[in-house]
Amino acid sequence: MHRHSQAPTQPTVAGHPDTTGSAAAVLRAVLDHGPVARTLVGRATGLSPAAVSRQTADLISLGLLRELPPPSTPPRAGRPFIPLDIDTRHHVACGVHIAVPFITFSLVDLRGRVLAQENIPHQGVAVEVLRQIGGHLPGFMARHARGNRPIGLGVVTGGRVDPQRGVIVEHGLLGWRDVPVCQALAAVTTLPVYVDGHARALAQAEILFGDPRARRSLVHLFVGNVVDAAIATGGTVHRGPHSGAGDVAHLSLSDVPVTCPCGRSGCVQAAISEQTLVKRAVRDGMIPTPDLGSLTEAVRGGDPRARTLLRDRLRLIGRVVAMLLDMIDPEVLVFTEYTTIFLPELLADLYEEIAAHSRVCTDPERTVLSSRFGPQALAVAAGATVLDAVHRSPRSLYPVLPVPMRPGPSTRGSAR
Numbered sequence: 001m002h003r004h005s006q007a008p009t010q011p012t013v014a015g016h017p018d019t020t021g022s023a024a025a026v027l028r029a030v031l032d033h034g035p036v037a038r039t040l041v042g043r044a045t046g047l048s049p050a051a052v053s054r055q056t057a058d059l060i061s062l063g064l065l066r067e068l069p070p071p072s073t074p075p076r077a078g079r080p081f082i083p084l085d086i087d088t089r090h091h092v093a094c095g096v097h098i099a100v101p102f103i104t105f106s107l108v109d110l111r112g113r114v115l116a117q118e119n120i121p122h123q124g125v126a127v128e129v130l131r132q133i134g135g136h137l138p139g140f141m142a143r144h145a146r147g148n149r150p151i152g153l154g155v156v157t158g159g160r161v162d163p164q165r166g167v168i169v170e171h172g173l174l175g176w177r178d179v180p181v182c183q184a185l186a187a188v189t190t191l192p193v194y195v196d197g198h199a200r201a202l203a204q205a206e207i208l209f210g211d212p213r214a215r216r217s218l219v220h221l222f223v224g225n226v227v228d229a230a231i232a233t234g235g236t237v238h239r240g241p242h243s244g245a246g247d248v249a250h251l252s253l254s255d256v257p258v259t260c261p262c263g264r265s266g267c268v269q270a271a272i273s274e275q276t277l278v279k280r281a282v283r284d285g286m287i288p289t290p291d292l293g294s295l296t297e298a299v300r301g302g303d304p305r306a307r308t309l310l311r312d313r314l315r316l317i318g319r320v321v322a323m324l325l326d327m328i329d330p331e332v333l334v335f336t337e338y339t340t341i342f343l344p345e346l347l348a349d350l351y352e353e354i355a356a357h358s359r360v361c362t363d364p365e366r367t368v369l370s371s372r373f374g375p376q377a378l379a380v381a382a383g384a385t386v387l388d389a390v391h392r393s394p395r396s397l398y399p400v401l402p403v404p405m406r407p408g409p410s411t412r413g414s415a416r
């Protein structure tokens with residue numbers, strides 16, 4: 001399944017010299033600065049004008065870059081420059097996120113913008129969920145791809161995921177072990193399949209599209225039903241030899257009296273997960289059913305107990321964030337959590353607790369950021385593994401993407 005893995009080494013394609021690094025650098029410069037002149041791409045990448053021209057021509061032929069019409073005001077001297085930009089007209093990344101109660105399908109363009117999203121519920125049985133994904137995918141593409149060419153299928157979830165083998169090693173809440181996602185889905189799609197943990201995928205998305213500091217060092221903390229983290233330095237997400245990097249679910253908050261399914265007490269996930277939160281809100285009569293939307297509505301409606309419940313939990317999350325900041329000292333820590341997406345005023349409690357507990361972070365408002373993807377985070381995460389592979393190694397498109405890039409009949413289906 002290595003054909004589908006995201007090896008950090010850059011492949012060399014027959015007939016093309018190994019200039020993938022330069023191609024990626026040019027693509028990155030245009031992603032950051034586009035629309036942009038070739039001379040500025042040269043300045044940003046350190047490549048010669050000839051090398052920039054060559055890489056640009058290749059990337060245009062791959063449908064990754066496009067030339068825009070020159071500005072209407074002519075330059076004072078010399079030829080008018082033709083701005084380059086990312087070409088979002090042809091390619092889309094297809095993504096699938098597996099959450100505890102539902103599956104999210106998404107289409108994401110080369111700038112990480114969500115073009116389409118659908119959620120369907122599932123019953124939690126791995127074989128069934130993979131079958132559901134295979135069954136739903138063709139219709140989803142037909143409804144939304146609209147002539148865009150899918151360049152890969154990303155499948156992400158919480159828990160421990162091995163991207164090299166394309167296997168969900170362990171997902172505690174779903175009770176899954178060694179689920180061969182890549183193998184199962186490669187049988188039902190011709191697309192290359194990329195599998196990874198959602199926290200790592202969101203870290204990749206932040207590195208590509210987010211705060212520039214994230215490229216130097218980044219921690220991403222995901223707090224949903226699953227609680228997990230990702231660590232990246234120098235623009236690369238660390239996975240570890242056991243694919244276990246960022247598995248913070250069972251770190252200990254020793255003074256928190258909550259029992260974890262693992263048998264111990266005070267585990268981070270058991271203390272701060274959405275499930276814990278909404279079950280407590282139901283138990284105490286704040287909401288009738290364990291649903292996060294109802295709970296945030298209760299807070300908006302002025303229920304003081306619901307607000308206190310959310311604030312107390314954010315203070316616990318603040319302690320976890322402080323631990324991560326002290327352990328890793330990242331330039332930026334990005335935080336994906338749903339109550340603060342809908343009630344951002346609650347972030348003040350988080351920042352206060354971080355300041356009180358962290359030894360290294362003196363300015364939490366500057367270091368700790370909410371995910372820029374907001375309620376679309378799961379949809380972006382799903383496509384991000386594909387986008388990371390393309391942006392890291394644009395020439396990897398050669399084997400799957402003959403030029404020119406008009407969509408072929410096999411991927412069109414019944415697209416309108």
Ligand SMILES: [Zn+2]
Pocket residue numbers: 249250260261262263264267270
């Ligand atoms: Zn535990």
